[in-house]
Amino acid sequence: MLTEETGPGHPTNGGPANGTGSTLRTGGNLVQLISPEGERVHRPEFDVWIKDLGDEQLLALYEDMVVIRRIDKEATALQRQGELALWPPLLGQEASQIGSVRALRDDDFIFPSYRESGVAYCRGARLTEIVRTWRGNALYGWDPHRIKMATPQIVIGSQTLHAAGYGMGILNDGSDNVTITYFGDGATSQGDVNESLVFAASFQAPVVFFCQNNHWAISEPVTVQSHIQLADRAVGFGIPSMRVDGNDVLAVMAATRIALDRARKGGGPTFIEAVTYRMGPHTTADDPTRYRDPNELEDWAAKDPIKRLRTLLEAKGALTEEQIAAVDRKADQVGADLRNSCITLPDPQPMDVFEHVYSTPNSWIERQKDHYSRYLASFSGSGAGGSGSGLAEGTQEGGVR
Amino acid sequence: MLTEETGPGHPTNGGPANGTGSTLRTGGNLVQLISPEGERVHRPEFDVWIKDLGDEQLLALYEDMVVIRRIDKEATALQRQGELALWPPLLGQEASQIGSVRALRDDDFIFPSYRESGVAYCRGARLTEIVRTWRGNALYGWDPHRIKMATPQIVIGSQTLHAAGYGMGILNDGSDNVTITYFGDGATSQGDVNESLVFAASFQAPVVFFCQNNHWAISEPVTVQSHIQLADRAVGFGIPSMRVDGNDVLAVMAATRIALDRARKGGGPTFIEAVTYRMGPHTTADDPTRYRDPNELEDWAAKDPIKRLRTLLEAKGALTEEQIAAVDRKADQVGADLRNSCITLPDPQPMDVFEHVYSTPNSWIERQKDHYSRYLASFSGSGAGGSGSGLAEGTQEGGVR
Amino acid sequence: MSQLTFARAINAGLRKALENDPKVVLLGEDIGMLGGVFRVTDGLQKDFGKHRVVDTPLAESGIVGTAVGLAYRGYRPVCEIQFDGFVYPAFDQIVSQVAKLHYRTMGSVKMPITIRIPFGGGIGSPEHHSESPEAYFTHTSGLRVISVSNPQDAYTMIQQAIASDDPVVYFEPKRRYHDKGEVDEAADISTALSMERARVVTEGKDVTLVTYGPLVKTARDAALAAKDEGVSVEVIDLRSLAPVDFPVIEASVRKTGRLVITHEAGQYGGLGAEIAASITERCFYYLEEAPVRITGFDVPYPYSRLEMHHLPDLDRILDGVDRALGRPNSLSGLEG
C-alpha cells in the first residue's frame, strides 16, 4: 500500500531485492531489453528477473512466437476461405502474449479479451477449441477450469472486474496464486476497467493488469482514449505500473515476473502497459486502409518482435539453420492441424440451442424445447431433425402444412 | 494537453502568470490559506487569485456560510418534525460549497449531487425549490435553465458525465463558459466518474471536477475507495489536480478560480479535491454512531469552516458585533422563510402523476390517464378527486362498488 | 418457531448460509459495520469477518463483476444492491456475464450468484428508491428471478437462492421489512417448497388474483374485502417470477375463468403482460373475460406525495376484480 506521503505518481522505486511491495518506476521510458535491431540492452533491475533464461529457454520463446504467428496466419486464411466467420488477428503482438503467459504458473488464472489466441495456445487450449468460437460452432472455446483461462471476452473491459473478484477470492483462500487480465488500449476508457482498478487497489488483490496498447481500437488511435501514457492511469488508483516494449519478449517477461512476484508476496496489483502494434486489421471484417497511414505499419514492421529475438539468437550463435527449420516445421504442423481440426468440426445439432441455459431443468425452457422438437418433427418430408431457415428464408418444405 | 514527456503525475508547475494551461501542483500538501486557528497562511501562487477580495467580500462569504448552515439546520429540524421526508445535511461543508460557487460566473453551468443545497441557494434557487424535493412534493427543485444548475442528482456519479458533455457543447459553441460538477469521495469509484475524466481529458473540455472528500460514503470511510489521495486520480487521466483544505473558503475559492481560468482559456479540465468532513449523518435517515468514532467528529469540529473565517475577520477588525448580529438576523429570516415556504407548499393533484412523461401526447399514457380519472370519478362517495390508498390500504370508500 | 420481521428473517437466512458454506461471501455497500441501510446484514460482519461480509467500493458494476470473478474461484457470492434504482450500473455485468456464462461455457462455469434487491415503493422515499425493475430481469434468459412476500419464505428462499447453481435475482419488498411473521428456523431448504413453485395463499372460486412481493398482503386484504361482498377470490403468490409456475395459475383459472394480475411495476411490458398472454394461450377456452392488469402507471416513479396514486391498492384491485367478473367497474361502458 502506498503511503499518503508518496504523492501522485511516485510509487516507491527499487528493484526485486526490496521484496514485497517493491515496484519499478519506469516513468516515461519504455523498458526494453532487446532493441529493434536485436541487440541486448542492459537494465540491471530488469535483467535480474530473466537471468535464469538460457539459450534453450530463449529458443522456446522464439518457437512459441513463430507458432502463434502461424496459427494467426492460418486462421486468417481460413476466414478468407469462408471456413471461419471471423478472426481477430494477433499479428505483431506475439511478444506481448508470449512474454506474459510464459511468466505465469500453471495454476494462475487468466482473464483474456478476444485477441489472446496465442496465450490460449500456450495455456493448453486445443486448436479446435481456439477456432470453433470463430467458426460459429460454439460460443465457447475451452473449459476455463481445465486450462485456468476464461473464454474470450467480447464485451470490452468486463473481464477485468472478473479478475479483481478472482483476486479477492485468492486472498480469501490465503493462496499465493495470481490472476492476470488482458485488455486493450481502448478498454482503458470503460468504466469497468477503472472500477476494477478501484477494487483491486482497495483490497490489494493479486491481479496483474496487462494492457496491450496496440495503438488502435478498431479505427480510433489511442490518443482518442488518452493524451498521456496509459501506464500512468494506474498510478492514480494507487497501483504501481510499468511501461514496457511490448514487442520485446524479454522485457515483457521481466515485467510480468516482477508483477507476479509482488502479487504473490501480498504486494497487491500491478499495471503493465505493453506498447505494441496491431499489424493486421482489427478483425477480418475490418479494412484499416480506411483510417490508417501505411507508413505507420512500415515503422512498426521494423520493430517486429520475432525478428529481433531471432537476430539476437543468431548473433549469439544460439539459433542454427536446422533449428530455424525445425521451428518452421513445427509451425507448419500446427497450421495444418489447425486447418484440419477446423474444417472437420462437426455441425451442431438443432436442439443444442436449448442446452445449458440453466444448470437445472427450467419449466419454461423445457416447454419451449418440447415445442420446437415437435415443430422439427412435423417436417415429415425432410427426415429427422429438419432445420430452420432464418437465413435462407422459405427454402424448405413445409412440415405439417 | 500534457505531452508524452511529462510522465506520470507531473503536470507542469507554474502560477497564474503562465496563463492558459497553467496548473498548480499541490502534491501531498493541502492548500490552505486560512489555518484552523483563523490565521491567514500565505502561498503566493494562490494568494494572487484572491487578492481582489476585500473585507466586504470576505464578510459576504461569511454571511453565505452562516446562512446555508441555517438552511441546513432548519431543514434538518423540519425533517425531524415530519415536514420533510428526508434531508441530506451539508453541515461542515459550507466552505467547500461557498468557495466554489462564488467563484463561478452566472452563466457557468453546475451539475451537482444531492448535497449542494448551499450551492443552489447561492445560485438563486428559491427556498421552496430547495425543500420541495425532500418534502416529496416534487421530483425537481428548480428550473435548471433558469439558474444554470441541474437539479439534485441521486444516482452517484451520473452528473459528472453530463458535465463532460456540457463542456463538449461549450467547445462546439466556441464559448468561454465553464461547467463545474460536484461529487463525493465515494463517487470516485463509479465507472461514470472515471469515464467522465476520460471524455473531459480526451476533448479538453472546460470542466471543473469538484470532489468534496467529506471522508465518508454513508458508513464507508474514504479508505475503502482509495488508499491514496483522490486528487491523484485525475493525474492518471492527464488532468491536473489540486488538493485543498475544503474547510477553508479562501483556498477553495482560489483553487476554483485557477481551474475556471484555465478552462476558460482553453486549458481543459481540472480536478479539485476539497478535503472536508461530513459533520452530520449521511442523511436524516442515517445513524452515524453505528460506524463512526465520536473523536473524529471532535477533531473536525476544531477545523470548522465558519469559525475560522470569523476569527480571521475579527482579528482584522472586519467583523463587528453588529455585523455578526446582522448576519444572524439574516440567517434567522431565511430559516423562517424556509420553514414557512415548506409547510405551506400546496399538495400535488392526483392527475399530476401523468404529467411530463413525454413532451408531446403519448397514446399509451393518455389512455392510462383517462382510465385513472374515470377510476377517481367513480368514487361518488368521496367527492371530487378521491385518492389512492397505497400506504393506508383499504381505508377509503369504494367507488362504483 | 420465532416471530421475526421480514428483515430479520433474511438476516437469519443469510447467517445460516454463511454458517453452512464457507464459500458464501456477501458483497455490498454499507453492509458491514452499518449492517446495510435496512439492517438486513446486521451483525454479520462482526461474526463472520471482513472477508466474508465485504464493504465494497461504491460501484455496482464492480460489485457484480467481482462476484463473477469470485464465482470463477469457487465462491457463492451474495450481492446487495442498496436500492432498486441503483442496479442499472450493474446491468451489463448481470445481462452479459452473470446470465450468460453458463450457456457461453456450455456448463463448464457455474454462476451461483445471488443478487439481492430491495424493491418497490410505499416508503416515502426520493427518486430511484422505489422502483420495480423486475421485468428487465425476467426478460433476461439465464437468470432466475424470485420475490418473497412473508418472513418464512424470505428465510427459506434466500437460502435456496444461495444454494442454487444458477444466478438468482432476489427481490425484497422493502415496505414489508418491518412486518412480522412466524419463522421456522429449523426449516430444511431441500424439503421446503421449491423456489420455482407458486403458492395459493387464499383459496377461492370466482376470480384468480395473481401477484408477488409487496402486493401479496394487499391482495389478501382485497380477497377478504371481496368476501364480504360475496366474491370468492383465489390469491396466488408467484414467488418465482422467472420462470412463472404456470400450472398453478392454469389450474386456478380453469376453475374460476377470471384472472387479475397486479404488480407495482409499470404495465407496458411488465410481468403481467407475460402472464396474461401465457394464460390466454393456455386457457383460452376457459376464460370468461380478458385477463385484467392492475399495475403501477407507465411513468417514472413519482415523488412520494403522489405514490399512493401510482401504487395499486385494495380499491384498485377490487375494481379490477369487478372488471374480471364483468360487474360494474370504473371502465364500464368504455369500448375496447
Place this chain on the structure above:
Amino acid sequence: MSQLTFARAINAGLRKALENDPKVVLLGEDIGMLGGVFRVTDGLQKDFGKHRVVDTPLAESGIVGTAVGLAYRGYRPVCEIQFDGFVYPAFDQIVSQVAKLHYRTMGSVKMPITIRIPFGGGIGSPEHHSESPEAYFTHTSGLRVISVSNPQDAYTMIQQAIASDDPVVYFEPKRRYHDKGEVDEAADISTALSMERARVVTEGKDVTLVTYGPLVKTARDAALAAKDEGVSVEVIDLRSLAPVDFPVIEASVRKTGRLVITHEAGQYGGLGAEIAASITERCFYYLEEAPVRITGFDVPYPYSRLEMHHLPDLDRILDGVDRALGRPNSLSGLEG
C-alpha cells in the same frame, strides 16, 4: 426517388438532419474516419467536421452520459451504439437519466436524444452482436422506441426521431442494411406518417400478423406463401414499439379474429406479450383463438451455426398462422 440501401438511406437521413440543424451532433465509436462498422455514417465527419461527428472514447455510458450534457446545452445528440449487445453499459444513463429527466424537471429540461442501435441476428456474428434488447427499452417510461423495416422509413424516421423533443431509441435491423429500396429524399418529415403510427403493409382478412424491423420482410413473404394456400394474411409493420399503435391492430383483429405476433427477441416478457395482452383486453369478444407468439427462444443468443433455428422464419410463422386459424399445426393435439 432513388434506389438506396438501408444503410445509405439512414446515412442520407443523418446528413439531412446535420444540414438542417446545426445543433445535431453525432457521437459514437468509429463513426468518423471509418464511417461506422456498417458505414452508416460514411463521409459525414469529412463533410461536417470532428465537432459534429465525434469519435468518442470507448465507453457507452460515456457516450450517452455526455449526450445528456449536450442536450442540456441545447444540442440534439445522436448516439450510435455499435452493436445491440453493447448498449448495457449505457443502461443506467438511458433508464435513470435520458428517460426520466423531462419528468424529473417537470418539463424544464428536454432530452432530444436519439440512440441508434443496430439490432437482431442473421449475420453470422459472434456473441453480443445479434441481440434484440428492445423490450428493456419499451418497458422504460419516458422513452420512445421505434424500429424501421425499409429504406424509406429508415430515411424519414431517423429524421423524425432526431426532430422529436423526446428521447428516441431507434432500432436498425442490421441484417437488412444491404437491402435496397426506393427512397424519396424530398419527403417532408412533418407530413410523412408520424413515427408513432403503425402501417398495414399487406392487406388480408383471415389472420393479422404483427411484426417490426427485420421480420417485416419475412412476414410479407409468409403472407405471400399463405396466399398460395388460400389464406389471407394482413401484415402490420409496427414501426413504433413504444407506444404501440393499438388502434391499427385492433381494427385488423376485429376483422380477422386471429392474431400472430413475431419478433426475434425472446418470448418471455417480450413485446409480443404486451401486444397479446393488450389486444386480448381490447378485442376479447372478437378473438377466435388465443393470440400466437412466434419468437426467438428464451436462451442467450446462440452461436451462428445455430441461429437459423433461433430466429423465426417463414415456416415457423406459417405454423403460427395455422395455430391462430385452428388448422393442423406442430402443436396440434397438445393440451394447454
